[in-house]
Amino acid sequence: MVVPPETSGARPPEAGGRWRSSVLAGPRGRRLCLELAARDDAVWSALFEAARSRDNGEVALRPTSDLAEAIERTQRSGWTTEELASALVTSVDSAVYWQPPRTEDDVAGLEGVRASLRATADEVERAAPSWWSSPRRHIQWTIDWQDAGGPAPPARPAADALRRWRAHVLADEGRARRERPTELAAPLSGEWDSIPRDVLATTGEMDDGVPAGLRLVEDFLGFESATAIPAIGDGRTYEIAREEDWTELCRRYPLDVTASRRHDWFRATGRDGRWLIPDWSRVASDWDAVHLTVECYLTSATRPIAVDAEWASVIAGWTPDVTFWLTDSASVGEGGRVDWRVDAGTAPYTWSRI
Incomplete structure (x- = not known):
C-alpha cells in the first residue's frame, strides 16, 4: 500500500499552462x-x-x-x-x-x-480554447436533469455525503474480496468510477455560453431537458491539470479498490494489478474542491496511471472541466436558473434555452 507523507495537504499544482503532454x-x-x-x-x-x-x-x-x-x-x-x-x-x-x-x-x-x-x-x-487548460473558472453551473431518473444537485452536507461514500466504497470492496472470483474473464461488473459521489458538481461554460455540464457527459443517457443552476462558492481548489496531480492525490490519500475495480478496469485498460483511488473524505480535510481540466481529461482519462511500481489508478467517471465540491464552501443560487432543451436531430447533442 502506498503510504502518504506525514505532512498533510499539498500546494495546488500550477494550472493554466498549455499542453504539458501530447x-x-x-x-x-x-x-x-x-x-x-x-x-x-x-x-x-x-x-x-x-x-x-x-x-x-x-x-x-x-x-x-x-x-x-x-x-x-x-x-x-x-x-x-x-x-x-x-x-x-x-x-x-x-x-x-x-x-x-x-x-x-x-x-x-x-x-x-x-x-x-x-x-x-x-x-x-x-x-484549443484557453479554458481547456484553465483552472476552475469563477462562473459555475450545476445541472438538474429534469427527465425521470436524472440526478439533481445534492442537498445533504458534503461531509455527510463523503462519509456515506467512503463507507459504501469500503463495504463494496470488502464484499468483492469475499465473493468475487479471481478470474479476470469472469462476466461480472460493479463499481468502476473514481469520483466523490453525491457532492455538488459544477462546470464552467463552453465557448457558446452553454454550461459544459450539459454537453460534456460520459455515456449520455439521452436526457432531453435540464435546468442549469448557478453555483456560488470559493475555497481551496486542487487542480488536476496533469497526470502527476492525480498520482499525488493517490499517494497522499490512498484508498485500495483493487477487488471492486479489478475486473472492470482490466477490460477498460488491459492492466491487471492493484488499484487505488483518492479517499475523498480525507482530501476534504485539506481542500474544498477538486477541478479536472479538459486538457488533463484528454491526455489522462480512460487509461491506467501508474502511482508506483505496484499500484495504479484511473480517472474514471469524471467529465472535462468538472469541479467536485468536497466541503460546503459552495452552494447553488436562488436565482438565475436557465432551462434548456436538446435540439432534436443533432448529433452530437446541442442545447437551446427554453
Whole structure:
C-alpha cells in the first residue's frame, strides 16, 4: 500500500499552462483527433472499413494502413471552436470503464493511425480554447436533469455525503474480496468510477455560453431537458491539470479498490494489478474542491496511471472541466436558473434555452 507523507495537504499544482503532454497521450485525446480527421469523407470511409474489420475479428493491416494514408492525405487546419467542441463531445460520450474500449477508440490507438494523427494533434494543441487548460473558472453551473431518473444537485452536507461514500466504497470492496472470483474473464461488473459521489458538481461554460455540464457527459443517457443552476462558492481548489496531480492525490490519500475495480478496469485498460483511488473524505480535510481540466481529461482519462511500481489508478467517471465540491464552501443560487432543451436531430447533442 502506498503510504502518504506525514505532512498533510499539498500546494495546488500550477494550472493554466498549455499542453504539458501530447493530446495523443490519452484515449480521449486520440478519439477527439480522429473525430476531427473523420470530418473528411475519405477518412470517414476508411475509418468505417477499419472499424468493421476489427469488429469482425479480422487482422486489419490493410484497412488500418488505408486509414492512416487517408488521414495523411487530408490534413487540414483552422478548426472552428464548434468543430473542436463537437469532437470533444463525441470523445467524452464514447468513454467507457466497464468494457473494452469502443472500436473507434481502439483504432485511434493503433500505432500507424496514431502517428498519422500527429499533425491534427498539433493543430488541436494550437487552436484549443484557453479554458481547456484553465483552472476552475469563477462562473459555475450545476445541472438538474429534469427527465425521470436524472440526478439533481445534492442537498445533504458534503461531509455527510463523503462519509456515506467512503463507507459504501469500503463495504463494496470488502464484499468483492469475499465473493468475487479471481478470474479476470469472469462476466461480472460493479463499481468502476473514481469520483466523490453525491457532492455538488459544477462546470464552467463552453465557448457558446452553454454550461459544459450539459454537453460534456460520459455515456449520455439521452436526457432531453435540464435546468442549469448557478453555483456560488470559493475555497481551496486542487487542480488536476496533469497526470502527476492525480498520482499525488493517490499517494497522499490512498484508498485500495483493487477487488471492486479489478475486473472492470482490466477490460477498460488491459492492466491487471492493484488499484487505488483518492479517499475523498480525507482530501476534504485539506481542500474544498477538486477541478479536472479538459486538457488533463484528454491526455489522462480512460487509461491506467501508474502511482508506483505496484499500484495504479484511473480517472474514471469524471467529465472535462468538472469541479467536485468536497466541503460546503459552495452552494447553488436562488436565482438565475436557465432551462434548456436538446435540439432534436443533432448529433452530437446541442442545447437551446427554453
